[in-house]
Amino acid sequence: MIELAYVVSNVLGGLYLAILLIGLGQRARPGGGPEVENYLVVVVTVGDWRVLPALRETVGRLEELGLRYVVVSSRPLPFSNVLVVPREEDGSKYRAIRWFVKNYARGDVWYIFLDDDSYPLDRQFLRDIAYYGARGYVAGNGVLVPRPGKSRLAYALDWVRHFDDLTRQRLALRLLKRPIFGLHGELLIVRGDVLREIWPSMGDTVTEDFRFAMELLRRGYKVFQTSTRVSVKSPNSLRDFLRQRARWANSLHEALRYGNAAAVAAVALSAALWATAPLWVLYGPNLAAVVTGxxxxxxxxxxxxxxxxxxxxWLASLLELIGLLAGAVRRTRHFYVIDKT
Structure with a gap:
């Protein structure tokens, strides 16, 4: 039995290693070319005291880059370019964006959605929109780069998100051109007509970015990954880190709902590799141990x-698995706003 487990761990480890290496080997197209002109950056926020420091930083960075933007907020804010969501239309990030889409989105404009703690580090994504848009792509994402919050441990753990963007996400978005592992809500790039087609009818959810990706996947739309890096603030506490990961676990339910076996298999494969990697103690190094390493x-x-x-x-990294299991067992039904002060 142990021998069979060792063989299986090698097969699964080899598969996962191939995914990582093939994804890492994908290269962005050469830069250059004109920037798209018909675009608007949309920052979505609850607008209360917990997010204001991060929101101020985001708005400041957008202005430094000279980007056109609007802030969609649940509350009035001391900024220009703010749209306040009516209370009866609010209640979640999905609902706030739905209100914006129904009342303001145009089919001939590209929309770039940001969370209130995230901002692009350059304008390359505008050139990429022009390039990929001319070739029939309708949505895209950037590459996440964490920046420190108050918890150094959470910041250290968040670098796995950056690694996944350079490997698994790059494989899906650059090679396969399909969002099989979902899309981030940070620098979520969408063509206006597709946004108007899909978003209003998706249904309320706390993982709206993943559900939107599944709708794109079901319709066969092409997506891309821009080389633009997106700065995202790490949680201020391990408690918020756990809550964030537990909410993300809802994507497993969404993947099952849409019949996306690849996304579910990737999570199961990760757990299996962690479980079987110790077999190298009995039988020597295996590919599962390589991936774990x-x-x-x-x-x-x-x-x-x-x-x-x-x-x-290393010890705190177990929180990733704990948060995932907690969210999978007890499904999160409300969006918890983490402290971003």
Missing amino acids: IYAGVYVYGSLKARRYIVDV
């Missing part, structure tokens, strides 16, 4: 960036 290296990188002890980060 790669992710251990990512956590080492995160610990160095965060100036935390490596062992601390």
